[in-house]
Amino acid sequence: MASSSTTSDDILTCARSLILAGGYKGFSYADIAKVVGIRNASIHHHFPSKAELVRTLVVRYRAEVEAGIADLERSVPDPADQLRAYVGHWDACIADASAPFCVCALLASEIPILPEEIASEVRAHFRALSAWLTSVLERGARQGALKLTGSAGAEAEALMALVHGAMLSARAYGDPGMFGVVTRPALERLMVQA
Secondary structure: OOOOOOHHHHHHHHHHHHHHHHOHHHOOHHHHHHHHOOOHHHHHHHOOOHHHHHHHHHHHHHHHHHHHHHHHHHHOOOHHHHHHHHHHHHHHHHHOOOOOOOHHHHHHOOHHHOOHHHHHHHHHHHHHHHHHHHHHHHHHHHOOOEOOOOOHHHHHHHHHHHHHHHHHHHHHHOOOHHHHHHHHHHHHHHEOOO
């Protein structure tokens, strides 16, 4: 792990990788201890329970996503380009394996077994992402850059599900290019051709 990071950061980074590889039940503190090079007791010092560790990870993940969206809003003013950048971000992350899956999407598939404090954070991520996508779609439709076949909220939910489903397809086929195969036509349908 990087020497400039703290032990708790190293633990969270490792937990994130392990969750992406095997889900909530797919790792233990012993797995983290082995990778980080610390004892289980040290992990318990930082995160008394696995639920607290994963809740903290999701809270941090949500903050990263919110910061990314804020940066996107500042640097890319056009709603159509914002959608392209959002999907393009995931396309690049899947292609280079730096973030092959959305942590919250993966955890959402496990909500029936998650402690409520984690499930509520995962749901909050989905609500925030849906709200942002809805606002982008509404602005794009008002400006004549995007065409919607339903309400902006329904279109946002469909796009969010499509992006997460495309991640799943890329993983299932072992082919990062599958993400674009699934998402490109959906983006093209939303764009108003000049």
